[in-house]
Structures are given as C-alpha cells and as structure tokens.
Amino acid sequence: MVNQLADRLSLKSKNRLLRVLHQAGDLSAKICLKHFGKSPTFSKKPDRTPVTVADRMAERTIRKTIKSEFRGHWIWGEEFGEEGDKNSEFRWWIDPIDGTLQYIRGLPFWGSVIGVEYQGEVIAGLINHPAIDLRIWAAKDLGCFANGKTCRVSNIKKLSDATVAFGSLKNLKPADIKKVSKICRTAYDNRGSLDIFSHSLVIQGHLDAMMEFKLGPHDISAVKICLEEAGGKFTDLKNRKTIYAGNAISSNSFIHNSLLRVQ
Template sequence: MVDQEREEYLSFAMKLARAAERKIMPHFRRCAVSIKPDGTEVTAADREAEEAIRERLVDRYPDHDILGEEFGQGGIAGAARQWLVDPLDGTASFTLGIPLFGTLIALLEEGDPVVGVIHMPAIKETLFAARGGGCWYQEGDQEPVRVRVDPVTSLDEAYVATGGLHGSEVEHEEGQPPYKILDLVRAASRFRFVTDCLQHGLVCRGRLHVAVDTLMAPWDIGALVPCVEEAGGIVSNLTGQRENVAFGGSLISSASQELHEQALKTLQP
C-alpha cells in the first residue's frame, strides 16, 4: 500500500505534468528549433515547460533537489528527495509534428525512484505510479484504470521494441563493444521501433514485453521505473544492474524476470 506522503507527491507530479502541457501544446507544429552543444534539438516548449515545473517545485518543496534536462541541477543539492524532470521527452518527434512525445516527472528518495508520471499530452494518455500503489493508466478525462504487464516468459513469444540503434552493431560507439540489437530482433516474436518513453509505457500496459534504450539520462529513466515495477515488470540498465538504475545510463524494461534475463543475455557484446 502506498503511504499518504507519496500519494501527495504523485498528485502534485500529475499537476506538474498538466502545467507542462499548457506550455508545450501551443508550440506543437509551430515551433522553431535550436541545437544544443551536445547536438540534440531544443525548442521554446522544452524550456518553458521545465521553467513552469521548476517554479512550482521550488515553491512547494524548497528543501528538495531538482535535476532537469534543460536547466540542470537546482534546489538543494544532496537532499534526500530529488525530482527528475524531462519536460519534453521526444523533442525530435515534437519538432517533426509526430504526437508521440511526453513529459516525464519522477521523485527519488535516497536515489531510488518512488513516484513516476509519464504524460503524453498530444495523445491524451498518462501513466502514473507511486511505490506500493500500482501503475495506473488514464486516457483523457476518463477514470484511471490499473494496468499490469503481460507476463510472457520466453523471448520467442515476446513483442520487443527499441527507441533507436545507438551503441548497437548498426550505430557503433567508438571504443565500446556494441550491444547486439539485431540478435534481439531475430530472437523476438515481433519487433518494432517505438519512440522515446512510449515503449516503456506499452510494457506497463501489456502491449509490449521488452523495451530497450541503450543511451539515457537520469531524467529519461526516473519516471519509467516506478511505472514498470508497479505494473509487475522488471527494470535494469543494460548490464543488468537495478541498483542506482536512474543513473545507469541505459534501461531495459521486461514483463518477467525470465524474459529480462533472456533479453539481457542476447544483448550482451
């Protein structure tokens, strides 16, 4: 059972996601794009949405830490509670007019994600979870429904997705042994490229069985972890480590422990 304090944090995180939506959607399909020093895209929507989230967090929880994609660390560094904020996960999709982008908001306690919200404003879908309270899916203004993974245990029966090929045999990172994404494709029952946070949400809902991201920042990961685990799934980075997973640099979500182990073994260089 989720405790009252985490319920309050989750409720506030949902309000933050809605506040971000009000900043993001007026820019959808009508925004200018800039390129950050790391080569990734950014828009006014990214920045305005994170500013809106940060202002509310600082006002409500001035003793908490904040780490966001656009403005880095803020709040109280080293605090026991830290918020991870990706105001617009899937900026590339957003700039192309593809409606499969989302806002990710997570709360960590002593480094472990305990609250997560995945809000996709253009398609009006939200997944949310607090540790001990299950994972819930809401479409538009309908009543939320509890969701669970489809506990497939064999890779040859699994629907598998990845958000890209970075660090794989196809898009090899110099100096690093490549993950065997193509072997995973061959071993799966069915494979799809599914953009950004959407694929991990589909694992929560039992539509996919494995979702793989080979390169992720903490703000990409934090919100996904409580949702997948509260839906009955398994998460780790691509070396199989669950500890400190939000800072593990990659993420794999699976519908069962057996499937997780098979997928990890298949992916290893």
C-alpha cells in the same frame, strides 16, 4: 536498506508527491500543446539534440510547481540543470519533452517525464502524453495507473513469443549491434523506438520489452517506478536496478533474463 527507507514514507507523503506530479503535468501539458503542431522553431544544444521554446517553458513551469510545494528539494532538469539542496533526501528528475524531434515534426507520441527519488530510490513518477490523452503515474506500493485504470505488463513468457523495441541504434558499439541483431532474430517481432512512448507501451502490456543504449536519469526515472508497480522489471544491461548507468531494459519481467543473456 534502500527499500526499507523508502517504505517509511507515509501514504500521506506519497499522495502529496503524486498531487504535485499531476499539477506539474497539467500545467506543462498546456504549454506543450499550445506550441505543438505549429512547426516550432528550435535550436541545437552542444550535444546536437534539439530544443524548443516549449521545452524550456515547460521545464520552468514544472520546477516552479515543485518548488512551491517542496522548498529545498534537489531538482535536475534537461534544459536548466540542477538547483536546490544537494543533500536533500528528495531528488527530482525532469524531462519536459522526451522526444523533442517527434514534437518538432508533429508526431504525437512525445511525453513529459517527471520522477522523484527518496533516499536513493525512485518512489514516484509521472509520464504524460498529452497529445494522445494518455497519462501514466505510479508511487511505491500504490500501483501504476494509466488514465485512472490499473496498468499491468504483458504475460508473454518466452523471448521467441515477444515483441521488443529498441532505442536509437546510432553510434552503437559493435558488441551492442551484435546483441540487438541476435535479439531481433530470436524475438517474435521487433520495433523501432518512439522514445518514452515505447516504455509506456511496455508498462501497459502492449510491448514486452524496450532496450535503450544511451540515456540519462531524467529520461527514465519515472519509467522505473511505473514499470515496477505494473509488475515489470527495470535494470541496466548488467542487471543492476539503477537509473544511472546510461542504458536500460524495461520488460514484463518474464523475458528479462533472456534479454540479458543474449551476447
């Protein structure tokens, strides 16, 4: 039913969403790049994750861009929480800088993540990596693109031939540690996390899967639609197609079930 509802959204409406996503990406990138590489000061939020002035300024700009075009849409951002009509058919998720610690330390792989849900399904999203001049975007049934070129996931068919990346392994449950260890032994190769950039690598076919064990909808809303439009598969660790589980697997689809079966 959700897919049928999302399919009713017109091409014009999808293109309008994409236009606003790109506008928000352009404006927030200018802010983030202005402060990047200059050892920005930061503070720690209650969950002890860092936040900079660029995070807050970029999110304000993204919110303003959305609201100027779509009055009443519900918006949730990492730095300022929610606003708008909770009953709106549209829900926007914003992570102004995913990989803030990277950003602070001068690593260029951080990115801005903006996703849009319509009646419960993510239908458009943008992942912007301005420090390396990479932008990925997608809308339902319109394909996924990186800097204007069509994205496709890899065609690696077996986990034993695949390269798999993992999010932070800090504070993992024993069962998850066991799962990660077994995947590392089974896969051809494994990599540590570069936050959102690891998902971007899966979307472009440079990695075969990325697993994360602690995240929120704002971290991955755009990942889901971009990956699916690039031919991949996105689920939680229980094989549910949701951004709300607090964990996620992005894959090229071929090795997805193999990852899920590892215990």
